[in-house]
Amino acid sequence: MKQIGSLLVFPSAEAVTRAAADRFASVAAESIAARGRFSVVLSGGSTPRGTYRRLANDPYARQIDWAKTFIFFGDERSVPPDHPDSNFRMANEALLSRVPIPPGNIKRMAGEGDPNASAAAYEADLRAWFGRADWPRLDLVFLGMGDDGHTASLFPGSAALQETARWVVANWVEKFHTFRITLTLPAINHAARVLFLVTGAGKTERLAQVLNDEPSDAPLPSQLIQPLEGTVEWLVDEAAAPK
Numbered sequence: 045m046k047q048i049g050s051l052l053v054f055p056s057a058e059a060v061t062r063a064a065a066d067r068f069a070s071v072a073a074e075s076i077a078a079r080g081r082f083s084v085v086l087s088g089g090s091t092p093r094g095t096y097r098r099l100a101n102d103p104y105a106r107q108i109d110w111a112k113t114f115i116f117f118g119d120e121r122s123v124p125p126d127h128p129d130s131n132f133r134m135a136n137e138a139l140l141s142r143v144p145i146p147p148g149n150i151k152r153m154a155g156e157g158d159p160n161a162s163a164a165a166y167e168a169d170l171r172a173w174f175g176r177a178d179w180p181r182l183d184l185v186f187l188g189m190g191d192d193g194h195t196a197s198l199f200p201g202s203a204a205l206q207e208t209a210r211w212v213v214a215n216w217v218e219k220f221h222t223f224r225i226t227l228t229l230p231a232i233n234h235a236a237r238v239l240f241l242v243t244g245a246g247k248t249e250r251l252a253q254v255l256n257d258e259p260s261d262a263p264l265p266s267q268l269i270q271p272l273e274g275t276v277e278w279l280v281d282e283a284a285a286p287k
């Protein structure tokens with residue numbers, strides 16, 4: 045089986061949030077010391093909320109240099125930022141509105157409006173931030189995994205999985221009958237560190253498949269997260285861990 049990263053199993057979802065917050069703080073310090081800034085991609089869904097809340101409180105809130113921290117998003121639903129389904133809204137309520145981060149450091153993916161135009165605009169923002177790089181070298185990318193093996197808004201069988209040139213695309217998601225905006229596989233796979241947070245018994249079977257099965261001719265999107273020059277860690281609780 046191709047090693048697709050290291051698996052760390054924690055006794056509870058709470059312990060996963062602590063480890064994830066520790067990783068965020070340490071990568072932030074390391075990145076800022078080395079390059080004067082820290083770029084991090086936040087994932088949506090429900091799993092990361094606990095981590096974001098933890099980061100909004102001491103000791104983390106005090107430790108992190110928010111003025112040099114730049115927040116990006118891995119994906120966004122086709123909804124406005126105040127919608128209950130908005131990944132931005134979740135991150136903003138749990139973390140961003142609670143820490144002294146300059147508003148200009150938060151690069152929101154616009155879920156409202158035309159998805160293709162929003163994806164192109166987000167890519168332009170990213171390219172401006174990363175200069176003339178061929179691919180964004182994100183310091184840290186948080187990802188979750190759906191029970192169908194999707195990650196970000198890269199769903200099984202969706203067109204975005206074939207994208208090799210763009211950094212951000214609007215991806216039609218048949219199961220939800222909607223477009224979602226998402227970072228592409230190459231954009232994620234050029235990151236320095238990828239951190240999957242997966243908790244709960246509902247993910248056990250799929251996680252075992254993602255980690256243990258040889259990617260078939262239709263690999264699960266989470267199996268395709270293989271940083272070219274970076275690391276991927278799976279922080280999971282015992283409930284989700286493969287037995």
Ligand code: 6PG
Nearest residue numbers: 088089090091188189190195196
């Ligand atoms: C989203 C996320 C998505 C999420 C998984 C897991 O927009 O929903 O980016 O990729 O990480 O669906 O979601 P849960 O954490 O809610 O299980």
